[in-house]
Every structure is written in C-alpha cells, then in structure tokens.
Amino acid sequence: MDHPDTAPTVGAVIERLKRQFTEHGVASPAEDARILTGGLLGLDLTALIVHADRPVSDDDEARISAAANRRCCGEPVHRILGARGFFGLDIRLSEATLEPRPDTETLVETALPLAREAVARTGGCSILDLGTGSGAIGLALLTGVGAATGVATDISAVALRTARLNAGRLGLADRFETVESDWFAAVSGTFDLIVSNPPYIPSGEIAGLEPEVRNFDPRWALDGGADGLDAYRAIARGAAGHLRSGGQLVLETGFDQHAAVIRLFDDCGFACRARVRDLGGRDRVLVLAPADEG
Numbered sequence: 001m002d003h004p005d006t007a008p009t010v011g012a013v014i015e016r017l018k019r020q021f022t023e024h025g026v027a028s029p030a031e032d033a034r035i036l037t038g039g040l041l042g043l044d045l046t047a048l049i050v051h052a053d054r055p056v057s058d059d060d061e062a063r064i065s066a067a068a069n070r071r072c073c074g075e076p077v078h079r080i081l082g083a084r085g086f087f088g089l090d091i092r093l094s095e096a097t098l099e100p101r102p103d104t105e106t107l108v109e110t111a112l113p114l115a116r117e118a119v120a121r122t123g124g125c126s127i128l129d130l131g132t133g134s135g136a137i138g139l140a141l142l143t144g145v146g147a148a149t150g151v152a153t154d155i156s157a158v159a160l161r162t163a164r165l166n167a168g169r170l171g172l173a174d175r176f177e178t179v180e181s182d183w184f185a186a187v188s189g190t191f192d193l194i195v196s197n198p199p200y201i202p203s204g205e206i207a208g209l210e211p212e213v214r215n216f217d218p219r220w221a222l223d224g225g226a227d228g229l230d231a232y233r234a235i236a237r238g239a240a241g242h243l244r245s246g247g248q249l250v251l252e253t254g255f256d257q258h259a260a261v262i263r264l265f266d267d268c269g270f271a272c273r274a275r276v277r278d279l280g281g282r283d284r285v286l287v288l289a290p291a292d293e294g
C-alpha cells in the first residue's frame with residue numbers, strides 16, 4: 001500500500017487520465033477524466049476541485065485505471081459507470097437500455113407543463129411512456145408532477161427491469177407500472193399524455209454512427225427501419241385508441257423528421273400543436289393532438 005504522502009492525489013490521477021485519453025484520441029479527454037474519476041470516487045465536480053490534494057488508495061487507483069483502459073477501448077464514460085444524470089436524476093443503465101441524451105430533456109421540458117395542465121383540469125395525469133428504456137422520461141415527469149401516474153412500456157424485458165430499479169431508487173415505484181409491449185400491442189386503457197423517444201435512425205445509417213453509439217447502445221433502441229419512421233407509424237396508428245379527451249402526444253424526432261412525422265400523424269387524424277427545438281437549435285420534439293379537438 002502507498003504511504004499517504006506518496007500516493008497519487010485525486011488531481012494527479014485526473015491529469016494522468018487526461019494524458020492517456022488524449023494519446024488514445026478520446027474526444028473530450030479532460031471532461032471524461034473528471035467524470036470517470038469523480039464517478040468512481042463518489043465525488044461531484046465541485047468535490048473533485050475541493051479534494052484535488054486528497055490521496056487515492058491503491059484499490060481506488062486500480063479501479064480507476066481499469067475504467068480508463070475501457071474508455072480507451074471506446075466505451076462511453078457513463079456506460080462504464082453504469083449511470084448517467086438526466087434531468088437532475090441519477091439514472092442507472094444496463095446493457096439493454098439506451099444512454100439517455102441531453103436532447104431528450106427537451107421532451108421532458110415540453111411535456112411537464114402539459115402534465116401540470118392535465119392535473120389542474122382533472123386532478124391527475126396518466127402518462128404513457130412508450131419505449132421507456134431506463135425509464136428516464138417517465139420518471140422525470142413523475143418527479144416533476146406529484147399527482148401523475150405512469151405506465152412505461154418497452155419491447156425489452158431487461159430494459160423494463162432497469163426502469164423498475166430506477167423507479168424504486170427514486171421513490172416512484174408506487175406511481176410507475178411497466179408493461180412489456182410492442183408499442184401499443186399489450187397496452188390497455190387511455191392516457192392524458194403519451195410520450196415517446198422511439199428509435200428513429202434509418203437502418204442504413206447505423207453503420208456510420210460514432211462507435212460509442214453503434215457499439216454500446218442497443219441496436220433495437222436506435223434502428224427506426226428503412227426510413228427511420230417505423231415507430232412513428234405504429235404510434236400514429238394506435239394513439240387515438242389510447243388518448244383521453246384533451247389528451248396529447250409529445251414525441252422526440254430526428255432533427256430532419258418533423259415534416260414527415262407530422263404527415264404520418266395527419267393521415268391518422270392528428271394535428272401538430274407545437275414544434276420544439278433542442279438546445280442546439282435543431283427540430284427535436286412534436287406535440288400532437290386529435291385534429292377534431294383543435
């Protein structure tokens with residue numbers, strides 16, 4: 001065991017990782033070095049600065065080195081840590097779940113006021129999260145709206161197990177139900193809000209994605225079929241039968257898919273109520289409702 005005076009400090013370990021990541025061509029070496037070291041030592045970014053001179057034990061250094069080697073082989077930092085922050089929540093990941101993206105917070109920000117309106121109107125809000133993965137969207141909405149209840153679906157039973165684990169850790173299990181389902185196939189009942197971030201990458205574009213995405217996010221969470229729109233077709237076909245009066249859909253799309261998705265829903269009797277851009281200024285979220293309720 002290193003003597004505390006000779007053991008590397010937190011700051012020195014971060015610097016070493018930064019150099020190692022730079023040599024291996026990791027895209028954001030400094031950020032990844034901080035996230036990985038902080039995540040493994042249980043220190044947030046402020047604590048990393050405050051405790052920069054703290055010695056790192058042999059065991060911790062070995063864990064950090066092993067994790068750094070995985071990062072150099074292309075594994076994303078949050079996959080290595082098995083968790084990522086989403087809308088202020090600590091969301092656990094598994095091999096069956098997509099790593100939730102910051103862009104998806106735009107969907108949550110769009111849906112939250114609609115959920116609160118439903119509560120103001122009816123005293124509650126039932127939310128259906130289609131393709132929930134880790135549960136990130138549904139759980140963020142339930143955290144923000146105490147009177148809401150959620151049903152979360154996925155085609156992957158393993159993803160649903162992770163979503164339930166997250167619901168339990170966040171104290172939301174009593175308002176969060178999961179259903180294994182191919183879109184609406186096993187869903188019963190009607191909802192005030194239907195939310196979804198479905199797979200929307202055209203199949204032919206998967207091979208050209210960044211290796212971090214292509215090799216670590218599950219393919220079925222990314223692949224939207226030949227034109228990327230298969231999931232929207234299924235959701236458009238089934239939505240009318242599962243929306244309450246005054247209900248709305250809030251959907252994430254690819255940055256160039258708004259017009260095509262609006263057309264698909266128009267064919268099924270829905271009108272677009274809002275188009276929302278993400279923080280990068282790209283089209284990202286659609287709000288849709290039955291055209292005859294306009």
Ligand SMILES: C[S@@+](CC[C@H](N)C(=O)[O-])C[C@H]1O[C@@H](n2cnc3c(N)ncnc32)[C@H](O)[C@@H]1O
Pocket residue numbers: 097098099100101104130131132133134135136137153154155156159181182183196197198199200220221222
């Ligand atoms: C883009 S990921 C989104 C995951 C999560 N909602 C998020 O935003 O991080 C799409 C999700 O849809 C699920 N999925 C794929 N095909 C499905 C289907 N036919 N029926 C239901 N869910 C499906 C995947 O398992 C995955 O969890």
